[in-house]
Amino acid sequence: MTCRRQKVLFIGGLGRSGSTLVERLLNELPTTFAVGETIHLWERGVRNGETCGCGAPFDDCAHWRAVGSAAFGGWDRVDADRLIELRWAVDRTRQLPAITLAHRRGQPGGDQRDYLDHLRRVLLAAAVVAGRPDVLLDSSKHLSTAALLALDDALDVRLLHLVRDPRGVAYSWTKHVARPETDGEVMPTYDPARTAARWVTDNLGFEALGRWVPTLRLRYEDVLTDPRAALAAIGRFVGIDVRGLDLGFIEGCSARLATPMHSVAGNPLRFGGDDVTLRLDDAWVTELGCGRRRLVTSLTAPLLVRYGYPIRPAVSGRRRPDRCGR
Numbered sequence: 012m013t014c015r016r017q018k019v020l021f022i023g024g025l026g027r028s029g030s031t032l033v034e035r036l037l038n039e040l041p042t043t044f045a046v047g048e049t050i051h052l053w054e055r056g057v058r059n060g061e062t063c064g065c066g067a068p069f070d071d072c073a074h075w076r077a078v079g080s081a082a083f084g085g086w087d088r089v090d091a092d093r094l095i096e097l098r099w100a101v102d103r104t105r106q107l108p109a110i111t112l113a114h115r116r117g118q119p120g121g122d123q124r125d126y127l128d129h130l131r132r133v134l135l136a137a138a139v140v141a142g143r144p145d146v147l148l149d150s151s152k153h154l155s156t157a158a159l160l161a162l163d164d165a166l167d168v169r170l171l172h173l174v175r176d177p178r179g180v181a182y183s184w185t186k187h188v189a190r191p192e193t194d195g196e197v198m199p200t201y202d203p204a205r206t207a208a209r210w211v212t213d214n215l216g217f218e219a220l221g222r223w224v225p226t227l228r229l230r231y232e233d234v235l236t237d238p239r240a241a242l243a244a245i246g247r248f249v250g251i252d253v254r255g256l257d258l259g260f261i262e263g264c265s266a267r268l269a270t271p272m273h274s275v276a277g278n279p280l281r282f283g284g285d286d287v288t289l290r291l292d293d294a295w296v297t298e299l300g301c302g303r304r305r306l307v308t309s310l311t312a313p314l315l316v317r318y319g320y321p322i323r324p325a326v327s328g329r330r331r332p333d334r335c336g337r
């Protein structure tokens with residue numbers, strides 16, 4: 012008897028690096044299925060009943076009801092508060108040393124195993140309900156979640172390490188973005204210096220995780236420049252026959268994303284319309300400000316250069332950086 016491990020493509024990277032758009036593009040492939048950000052499942056989905064990517068409240072979404080039944084006999088049989096506590100106990104940045112130790116000894120510890128048991132049941136049930144896709148997409152982004160999931164023997168975890176110019180990421184985290192699934196909540200904002208520090212530590216962490224997890228690194232900017240080539244590269248990475256891929260939903264710099272999403276949490280883009288423009292938001296070139304731009308550039312410079320980003324931002328026809336030292 013053969014036992015095929017479920018492939019999981021984990022989309023990792025600092026928030027605002029384009030993961031939701033990449034997830035939506037990949038979700039259009041017939042052999043993939045996006046489960047969203049499972050790190051938030053217990054709190055935002057099971058306990059709070061927030062809106063699924065399909066637009067229905069979590070409790071009313073037929074997909075998630077079926078997943079709850081298949082995994083646990085119904086979500087009401089899950090102690091959401093305990094799972095939320097367990098998640099914070101094992102799946103956060105400060106737990107990375109413990110997760111690293113687990114990788115070195117080749118198996119998860121007690122609480123890690125308990126949490127993974129629940130997460131695995133959700134993922135495998137989602138695969139069954141979705142018609143057994145070749146690849147599940149988990150866009151949790153967090154380094155700790157990727158490292159933890161990779162400890163599970165039943166899952167064949169691959170990492171898509173998504174990188175974006177840190178000045179664009181830093182600018183994005185200064186903007187106020189509404190969370191449409193809530194009643195007036197906005198996403199948090201962060202100081203550019205903090206974002207720059209996280210950009211360095213998270214990206215170095217994902218590079219280190221490559222010791223244990225097969226990794227494909229892509230720059231978000233390159234995905235937008237040639238989305239078909241990016242999807243083909245990802246397809247080859249996860250073992251999808253790229254010659255058979257129908258990428259007709261991408262035309263020029265726009266994509267028609269008609270496949271429903273049942274992502275349980277994530278960027279508001281997951282609720283977006285069918286037609287999406289594939290264009291880089293480079294507003295940071297003029298809007299971030301000289302001081303902040305110099306600060307982020309200097310804090311991230313070695314890795315910035317290694318990932319092929321210019322120290323001085325490129326000047327496009329649309330954007331003219333203000334006159335400062337850059």
Ligand SMILES: [Zn+2]
Nearest residue numbers: 063065072273
């Ligand atoms: Zn749904």
